Amino acid sequence: MSNESPLIQSMRTAVAAAPADVPLRLHLAELLLGEGLGEAAVAEAAVALQHAPGDAGARALMMRAMGLPAPAADKAETAEEPEQPAAHRPSTGFDWAAAEDEVADAVPPRFVAPAPAPGPGATAPEAPLVADGSGDPGDATAWEVDAPGTVTLADVGGMEEIKERLEAAFLAPMRNPELGRLYGKSLRGGLLMYGPPGCGKTFIARAVAGELGASFMSVSINDVLDMWMGNSERNMHEVFETARRQAPCVLFLDEVDALGAKRSRMQHGGMRNTVNQLLTELDGVGGANEGVFVLAATNVPWDVDIALRRPGRLDRTLLVLPPDAPAREAILRYHLRDRPIESVDLGKLVKVTEDLSGADLAHVCESASERALLDSARTGVVRMINMKDLLGAAKEVRPSTDPWFASARNVAMFANEGGMYDELLAYLKRKRKL
CATH class of the missing domain: 1.25.40.10 (Tetratricopeptide repeat domain)
Known part of the structure; x- marks a missing residue:
């Protein structure tokens, strides 16, 4: 220097x-x-x-x-x-x-095999949509609502079993309102997604909104909880009122274990009142929730108040597990798409990343990039990210899902009232984690 x-x-x-x-x-x-x-x-x-x-x-x-x-x-x-008209300017x-x-002769190929043909379950997930604001331009609201997006279940790589269950238990009835009216089914619904963190529950919720052509509204405890008496209940009511005005709308309750925790464990009356208000809003007396599809996500379903899972509220459950092989390939391809890579064997990388969550896979790509970057800075010669970097990073990353499965195993074995955790038990047996 x-x-x-x-x-x-x-x-x-x-x-x-x-x-x-x-x-x-x-x-x-x-x-x-x-x-x-x-x-x-x-x-x-x-x-x-x-x-x-x-x-x-x-x-x-x-x-x-x-x-x-x-x-x-x-x-x-x-x-x-001379400056050209906007319509004729180069991209x-x-x-x-x-x-x-x-530069084909000078730069090795990015992947050792061609990319798979686009299709449901094989495409890489898209980046999360940017919020477009609320529906009516003249109606200022404190709650951010995304306009209907283009992300659908086809953009979710792999996870075919989850897609089939979503289609059968949730999406098919909602897509056919005429049949629903024939059989006396209202255009509403509630679904509780649970599973280890970092496995794509939020992305699936956005994809469901895309499938239904509905607006998307995400709410967490920070949006609702207030230090002043009565404000939390009012905020909860305003959240549902906003979703009703934007119908059809997917209302996503993130970390619902915080918004709807078991009241028997609460010491503070204010939080119990907030849970009571959530239950009241979910009931939607008089059909007020027509066109509002409530999706909730939690890592700890055993901490959710049992009243939330009563029929007519969050009465359907979906276990979201770590991504399968096609999903891991799609996620890895997505996170490597803008990085300088050479001769990456995704098939081999998919095999060595089993049990990693989507967040873990993103961290593998980030760590491999850091390896190549530091090596380039140390030697003064810029090089591409290669398989050695990715395999080394994958070896260092331990599955962040392991602690969750350790806790969930005991609950599934000894507190499986009503068979809620049967699917989790079957997965644990298949993975020999019991």
């Missing part, structure tokens, strides 16, 4: 003070590249991509610093030509397919 100019040294100090500032780091990389310090520029661009994997500017800068063909969008922006996205064709 002794050969660096005072300006670059000052920029390094600024970047060190704000390491997550991507534009600042890219400005430093541009200065380094301008002074012929290509390897240092690549290292800074790589760190920027760690903070913002989808940043097209960071990708383009790294390509230039590595001496690879610049993206067409960058060439169009730097050419001294600012980077065409990765064209770049791979141009």
Whole structure:
């Protein structure tokens, strides 16, 4: 660094003070590249991509610093030509397919096998949708409601058994309101999803909303609980009122064990009143909940008040287990999609990541990226993420689901009233965890 100019040294100090500032780091990389310090520029661009994997500017800068063909969008922006009408401007996205064709002889393939054909259960999960606000532009509300999204169960990789159960027990009746009216079934419903953390319960709830073409509203205890007497009950009522105004709407109660904990264990009367209010809202006296589909998720169903699972409330349950092999492949492909990888054998990686949750798999990809990044910074030679990095990261990550199964095993064996945990018991026997 002794050969660096005072300006670059000052920029390094600024970047060190704000390491997550991507534009600042890219400005430093541009200065380094301008002074012929290509390897240092690549290292800074790589760190920027760690903070913002989808940043097209960071990708383009790294390509230039590595001496690879610049993206067409960058060439169009730097050419001294009159500004074109918006409809005729070149796209600012980077065409990765064209770049791979141009450097096919120099850069190894990203995966050792081609990607599977798109189809239900085989596609990678999409990124969570960005909230679009409430339905009526003139109706200001404190509760954020997402407009009907495009994520459906086809975007959930694998997990076919869960999809089939959702379709049979929940979605099919809701998609056929005429049949429902014929058989006297109201257009409402409640489903309790339980299982170890990090296995995609929230994503499944969004997919259900997409299947139904319904708005999506996610609520947790932080949205409801208030220190002042009576405010928590009022907040709970407003949550359901908002969902009713936005019907059809999927109301997702995250960590319902906190919102609807067992009242017999509560010492504070205010929380008991909040649970009572939740029960009242779920009943929807007079058909008020028509078109409101309540989905709830919990890691500890044994802590949920038994009254919540009474018929007409959250009367159906769904066990969401760690992702199966097709789901793990989809999740790994999703988290590696914007990272510089070479010759990754997803089939082998899927086999060694059995029992890992979706969150664990994301951590494997992140840890492998850190390995390649640190190695590149230490040697001064930028390299791709390879199978050695991924296998090493997978070996270090222990399944975060193990403590949950240790607790759930005792409950399933000795407190399985009404057969609620029969599915969990069958899974534990199949995995030989009993």
